[in-house]
Amino acid sequence: MSSQASAVSNQEAQGREMTMVEALRAALREEMRRDDRVILLGEDIGVEGGFGGAFTVTLGLSEEFGHHRVLDTPISEAAIAGVAAGAALGGLRPVADVQYGDFLFLAMDQLANNAAKLRYMSGGKLSVPLVFRAPVGATTRGAQHGQSLEAFFMHVPGLKVACPSNPYDAKGLLKTAIRDENPVIFFEHKLLYGSKGARKEKGGLQVTGWVPDEEYLVPLGEAKIVRPGRDITLVANLLMVHKSMQAAETLAREGIEAEVVDVRTLTPFDWETVFQSVRKTTRLIIVEEDNLTGGWGAEVAARVADHCIGHLDAPVRRIAAPDTPVPFAPVMENFYVPSAEKIVAAVKELVGTHPQPWM
Amino acid sequence: MSSQASAVSNQEAQGREMTMVEALRAALREEMRRDDRVILLGEDIGVEGGFGGAFTVTLGLSEEFGHHRVLDTPISEAAIAGVAAGAALGGLRPVADVQYGDFLFLAMDQLANNAAKLRYMSGGKLSVPLVFRAPVGATTRGAQHGQSLEAFFMHVPGLKVACPSNPYDAKGLLKTAIRDENPVIFFEHKLLYGSKGARKEKGGLQVTGWVPDEEYLVPLGEAKIVRPGRDITLVANLLMVHKSMQAAETLAREGIEAEVVDVRTLTPFDWETVFQSVRKTTRLIIVEEDNLTGGWGAEVAARVADHCIGHLDAPVRRIAAPDTPVPFAPVMENFYVPSAEKIVAAVKELVGTHPQPWM
Amino acid sequence: MAEAKLTPEQKLAMYHRMLLCRMFEERVYFLFLEGRLPGTIHQSQGQEASAVGICSALDAGDMITSTHRPHSHAIARGVSARSLMAELFAKETGCCRGKGGSMHVGDAGAGMLPAIAIVGGGLPLAAGYALAFRYLKQPNIVACFFGEGAANIGVFHEAVNMAAIWNLPVVFVCENNKYAASTAVEKVMRVKHVSERAAAYGIPGETVDGNDVEVVYQAMVKAGSRARAGDGPTLLELETYRFAGHSRSDPGHYRKPEEVAAWKERDPIARYEARLLAEKVLEPSEMTKIRASIELELETAIAQAEQDPSPKPEDCLTDVFAS
């Protein structure tokens, strides 16, 4: 899979194909060069001879910026989050990370009770400009290293949530997130990193995308229609954008044109783009890797059921992981993670030729 | 407000009016008498001359059962949860608590990554029979002592979630939860405790309910239609059941008959009762105190938009707290917490006499 | 290190500040019982020497973090009684514009972050703020207040360790008032002094009389200099006692009356008053004047707070995100 995501139309511009990891690293590097106040905190992110974090994103940054800006922490996720929040209050712009999103639960109190609420509790006098990066997604590491956690954070007022699906967006969103005055939880999908070399993920997509040399930002709160279509709307994020695109290609060969919307950020959420697409196609499937019950897709379905109900020609469906922990065995994991085939089947069910009996 | 919740039809049976606190305490006492393996863990729950926990629920229990069964812990929420889980694995039936639901974030890793997943990770060989009690709801204590957290836990596969609205259900559900082989997060609403004396909540409802002397259980996973009606379905939990009932009474005076469904538990969720009600009334409003985006109401709306869409005569609406932290000032908090007036207004909007233009 | 010499003015200022803390809390207690204040309160009568001793050793640019029991910290740090009172009255003019309430009072402009009411939750914020001070080459430090109950929560361990390995300019100030709500410290901790835990992080720990404002001040000057010099954090334990219940309407039956009485004998304000009178730093006539001026300040604060506008209901919707 390659640069479907090259959103910049001017193909004359200078740029190159990058992996997600390279794009994220470039974003960090550019922002650190631009603004002295940007610092990084995390486990194993700056050690000489080390990994550059769990997935190589920070490789080389301690060499360029020094250990006072790339801080290797103890295994102390709550303090990583709380120290980042304190440093943000004190005038810095920390970018902290957890090695696996699953560990966010350890930092949840600091993120949800402190970082998210301090502006509010201060009556609007303070702000907490921090970014917290977290890799998500099932990758045969079992139940404690494969969860998708976007919904938990979308539900916390005061936090912004980003979840890019490709290098172009990842770079542009991360730069914007770093400049944002608010705490941003930044989700990255392990199978999209596309890194080569030692830390390459088995089963990972070699997602590369064209990224311009010139600086650009992607705003938080703008979804992207990554494939236009008239018959049904597929709303997805992260890896599921790619599965939805695969499904759309298969469907197109059978004459069904799916419109694929990459939400890109969950907070703020670009409701208008989704609503307009649904009003046009009259059918909606939300695709997410998270467990079905209470996933972010539920919120999308709920808003559509409120704001677009008169335009719907079919039930609003969600394709998500079942309500189980992430299983280890690949054969089970493949069943757990939504597949392009499942999407295709669900679309065909909704885009029936018969008039809908339920309407 | 009094015993609307007396679900037992046989009014001949012996029993008495109880507050929620008394009912919860009775449940703990009965289960501790019945089963030696039931122990309690929490802060300030068994101290002589103390409070019986933050809201008096455990008062008197250490005197009856001794400190080896009513364990006063340090302020260590993560360990309270993890030790409870370990003790459950070891053959006990711990009932642990946090003083305010907001502190669940501190215990979230142990609850979501360990307690919820250990059965699964062991391939079904182990079980983790524990109950974790947590008071929720806004009560002019500000942003860190007033959140409603049901949605976070409904979203974790492997956890059950209960949220009773009245003493009868509270007692019956807590007893069932203690006997359940799985971890159950048990939410209680501070304004429903109705305790008298020192720890009485300002603004609390004096909710009492008839509770039979004879032992009974309320199963997890059965919603209750607390008021039948034909015009619209109101689905609610905890305090919002009472607000919905108030609204329904006001509406009835204007000829609008709302059916009120008390969900009682979120996991397992009684989808059939909700679907049947919606198919009958053709209109649905979900009422919850949690923040709108990503609340449990989103899941209800999403399921209805999938399973009942052909029966709907109006948009599916949710009445919830706005997406802000809980404000301190009562004037703001009253605006924040959904009121009966807001429910009435929303119902009137949906139950218009005009045919719905959007259908 | 030699002790810092306190001038008579400084001593008087500390006395005045402690009295303001005490009288503020007493007024708040009555306002609360009268039903004029919403919410809940955790009061700090008896702990004034710790709040004032610490804050008197701080510079203008320093920062403090606080807890669910923050009133005296705020006053000691110089947050105005007026803006505190208005916050307790849930008014638009409060230091948190009515959004915070008693458990979250603070005013970063005055050198105090909004108090964190989740036990221990302020410790990493303090360490992080100290990291920013150091990074930005500001000569300042953070004083981080917390109770002995907080010394058992995970984030205490993580934050103190992180501050220790990075030599951050923060002083961890544990007000050991012997109880966490109803729970006696010896039931939940096998060490006698919280300061013994400093060794686990390779930093100095010290326990001092938290009811002697000058002792507290000197200890903080020492720990503060260390922090300012780049030598890292100190775990400073102040032995003290709260005279009131844990929170509103707690009668405190879990404490022996003799214990309470013994600690009342060590009232930090009465003790200091006696000492200053003996030292002739304070004249009885001045005492009366100080009290009167504080009374006036509090009366004015209350009167103004009561007249101040309430936030509008919809104000609840603002201040979620900065733009």
Place this chain on the structure above:
Amino acid sequence: MAEAKLTPEQKLAMYHRMLLCRMFEERVYFLFLEGRLPGTIHQSQGQEASAVGICSALDAGDMITSTHRPHSHAIARGVSARSLMAELFAKETGCCRGKGGSMHVGDAGAGMLPAIAIVGGGLPLAAGYALAFRYLKQPNIVACFFGEGAANIGVFHEAVNMAAIWNLPVVFVCENNKYAASTAVEKVMRVKHVSERAAAYGIPGETVDGNDVEVVYQAMVKAGSRARAGDGPTLLELETYRFAGHSRSDPGHYRKPEEVAAWKERDPIARYEARLLAEKVLEPSEMTKIRASIELELETAIAQAEQDPSPKPEDCLTDVFAS
């Protein structure tokens, strides 16, 4: 306390067990490189004395908890190589029926809870299990394995403290292998020994040579007797080293080759082999026999695991709730 006297049979058993750990890991390493195993692995070559020394001092009814690096713990505890191998192969016959994987192997029936891969996450489980033992008047203890990296996470603090105040029958076994992933212990902790932290909880702490299986065994017998006697937990630190990378495909460039070489000199198996040969407990001929029998055991385990049935895709849906 007098040292427990080890019989030749016990010594041989420990030697055999260590060798099984080592050879199991070596086979797994190759299987992994060959792409025959899914997932990721964290291996424990070099740390066998700690796993085996601890587990050899346990009774049948005791329990252990483990970490992301659990293979040797499992083998030392007596979980069968067969069921472990099947789990790594993601088969229905695995000790977690293919649902757990390398990071969660365990078998409560054999005395090992499923390993917890969130660093430190197993500590409160261990304390809680110990609470159940005591409550149910079982004469058993829990041995809780964790790395030195876990000693910086909050729940370490909370769990050790809770076990300490309640005198729970648990031994906290810290395998200090000097690195947490790529992070050297001295960068993230100012104390030289994790065991120094025991004092913060008022319990005994001890650091011993974790590459000498008998030393480990004796230390565990001592700590275990204490726990069984109702005298509470011990924080036992075992100094050791992992020969392999942190996880699959980590070349370990953050460690100096000389350091690795020096530790390889202290290979716990080679050392013990030499000692047992010198003591004439072990004959060279027997060595060969033991190795051959282990090889056969592993071959069989692999062959069986490869033939075993995979779970069905929909099996993913079961075992969420007990009924």
